[in-house]
Amino acid sequence: MEIDVKRVAQLAALKLSEEDTKLFAEQLPSLLGHFEKISLVDTGDLPPMVCPTDMHIEFREDDVIDWENAETAVANAPEKSGNLFKVPPVVG
């Protein structure tokens, strides 16, 4: 199989080096090819399973929990301005 590594890297938001691009262009088709054997399994009408549990969801009550402060929120930020996160200009 062929994989458009550049397109996938774009989806993954990764700027791959040339080496990585080459490596993944070899490895990904072989890995995914290896995984393709699942296509042979007949699963009948079983619906796809996401979480492997029979439990049912429980909702959260609509209560506000006061959380620390804005300084804590931005404490780990690589760049900030006051209590706002700062990033290079976003166009469009």
Place this chain on the structure above:
Amino acid sequence: MSYDDWELVCGLEIHAQLKTKSKMFSPDSGDFGAGDNVNTHPVTLGMPGCLPVPNKQAIEYSVKTGLALNCTIRNTSVFSRKNYYYPDLPKGYQISQFDKPLCEEGFVEFKLGDEKKRVRIERAHMEEDAGKSTHHGEYTLINLNRAGVPLLEIVSRPDIRSAEEAAEYARAVRKILRYIEVCDGNLEEGSMRCDCNVSVRKKGDEKLGTRCEIKNVNSFRFVQKAIEYETQRQIDVLESGGKIVQQTRLYDSAANKTFAMRDKEDAHDYRYFPEPDMLPVELTEEYISKVESTLCELPDARVKRFMAEYELPEYDSLILTQERDLADYYEAVAKASNNPKASSNWIMGELLRELNEHELDYSAIPIKAENFAKLIQLIDNKTISGKIAKTVFQELWKKDQDPEDIVKAKGLVQITDEGAIEKVIDEIINANPGQVEQYRGGKNKLFGFFVGQAMKATKGQANPEIVNKILKSKLDG
């Protein structure tokens, strides 16, 4: 070329922000007016290991809305991740619903002029809002207070055929959202947002044209104008042999134009997949019925009932039911005064005028319904005249109180004592022999002059019917 050969095909996506206290999946407050990044629980920030837990109230509001929009509610609906990168999207994905939305296949009915319209709803699904980016040229700043606020996205079918109809549909949806108290429907503040999908086709064509999406239009008037503009633009392009490029556009209200957000748009691949941090949302029929039983009477039904129960014209009923608060107020006044028609006249006249003038909400009517009703009763039992009542209303507006107290304090009680009125009239007749003669000589118009004199002499407090009666007998007799 003729615009008449073309037909608009339009559908709206309305994002309604649900009025919960906390966010969709996170326990911080949804009040995004707070200080910068104040409402940013680690879940909102998308910090490592933080998990979404759905807000019970948001689910209930969504079910309620679905029912009010005549939708089928899924017993099992699924949250999915919509993956894309944007600095104000903290997790790199938005939790939304994809192939199994909560609400499906509903409709909204409304009047467009004299015509009754029905726009079908394809789906309404729950999702979380993104944060806010502000652009400063050299850099962009991110505030995540809004991130995670619960939204219900209501997607219509492309049933809309005119710009006016689109705006009217959006108003109808807003009215319902406000009636059931799940969303305050404020377009300017963004608690309700409209995206308009617009395409055109030759009349009679079955096939849909290529559509453009106009994002985030922030008033009903602009919805109409943006669609009007976009329709013409598309027709112009097609008539001159061009092609419509599918794109996202924005509406510039100052220039009354739409423009493309980006020149070139990469086809998005959102890689939707079921949110593995949450199990499916399972709702029993019992739960859904319970929510249904809490639904208030919806605007349409209320219009019909007002027409039947209070014998109001459709026009009055439509106005009085635009907002639940106003309709509730009207009903309280009508019941307490036992005069529905007069209540309607007074509310649609004096009250709405004052509210407009003072830019007050229907939730902020400064006169208690019982006091307003008493005012109407004072007219009905002839304590005051309609004219005096307007004075009393002004006093009531200034200070909410028992109107009877105003009448007493100001000595505004209507004079119904026939002897007293007769005395006044006798004086007027005696003082104006010339006019009496002219009247008796056939100048009937002068009757009004005598009424005016009598009212003036009694400072407007004489009962006009009695004045008329006595005047008639004295002058004609």
Place this chain on the structure above:
Amino acid sequence: MEILKTSMTELKQHIDNGDVSCEAVTSAFLEQTKKHNTELNAYITINENAIEQAHELDKRHKAGEKLGKLGGIPIAVKDLLCTRGIRTTAGSKMLHNFVPPYSSTVTEKMDEEDAIVLGKTNLDEFAMGSSNETSYFGPVKNPWDTTRVPGGSSGGSAAAVAARMAPAAIGTDTGGSIRQPSSFTGIVGVKPTYGRVSRFGITAFASSLDQAGPMANNVKDAALLLEAISGRDGQDATSANLPVPNWVESINTNVAGKTVGLLKECFEDGAMTDEVRKVVDNSLNILKDLGVKFKEVSVPAIDTAVPIYYLIATSEASSNLARYDGVRFGHRANFDEIPAENIAEFYARTRAEGFGEEVKRRIMMGAFSLSSGYYDAYYDKACRVRALLRKQYLEALEGCELLFGPVTTSTAFKIGERIDDPIEMYNNDIFTTGCNLAGLPGMSVPAGFSSEGLPVGVQLIGRHFEEQNLFDFGQALEDELKLSEVPSVL
């Protein structure tokens, strides 16, 4: 009493009795850590306040207060679990400086039971690996043979417990990351039923597979630690609303007459090395001697477990790791000299610098599996086969208390031996991924040694929420085997 040779349960009793102070216990393990960490690289961060916290506990204890279930016990925590105020790296450059303002529910519960976080242990980057070689902070070495891997991804936790640098540790297991390193280092490791332990605050690798669990020197310690960290958590919508049993008190080693399933597919020729086979057979015979009845069962879809596992885990991971974008926390590429042309480049450069090769490989694989045109054949198909696999596991577990088999195909391999061959590396996980895919509880129990003196564990797999069976059988084996060898570094 030699603190380092005493089990966690016994240490707890000694502390309760006043035989030893919390401070002395913590000091002893810190000393041991100092002695061996340079060589083994088991810890990324040591909790600088550990002694002070132990001291506080001593004060409370002296004042007559009864300490919690883990009162005064220092415990190593995989550096995937967020600890408020203590740097949490996930073994990645991406988070090398991240100090969370919140704690995971697991460490919160440990705190409620008066445990002390001794330090944060090394791991494969974002728990992606089976050898602990993908950590940004360097590989961890196996205390039994420092030329070999300790397994992964909870390799630091495993090495710390094996080398007595902690009486017990917390690991996480997405496809075997507790059980495989436990087997490679001769300790007990439990992957609880999906939903038993809250995932809140545990840096996510694959949401539908991840579970945290105990790693300890014996079965009872593991049971005690699991009791402390289990239970419903309102912050995790997949956590089970079930009471937490009293596993330790309920341990019953009388397994006579009980039925155990043997997965046919795991015992086929060549499924494991002869060395592993010998140890597994030995345990099997011991259980037989104890009166256990064995029955052959089958999970035919197990040969697809590794493919399904990697498709699902990488798909979820590609999305779970999207949050590492250099905006709110974590690494950001330097744009001073070469500015980003656009925001897409800002992300792409930041993430390319912050993530290591294995993480990139998996994100790529996952992004592909979810992408338009491939979703049905890869991600969605994997979820369907997963449903089938789970069904087959549940059928196999009907009429037996648990399944018995190997944890790994071989003993710990040499550092560097498999790192360049992802397929071979991934195939290591053949016996462990099934549990995660089906949500079942699984446990690795030390069962013996290879001829080279490397530890080998056996795996017990139970029914949903029936961890008790694992502890009963595990304890029975432990009692019979009486293993007393210690790693060479000691």
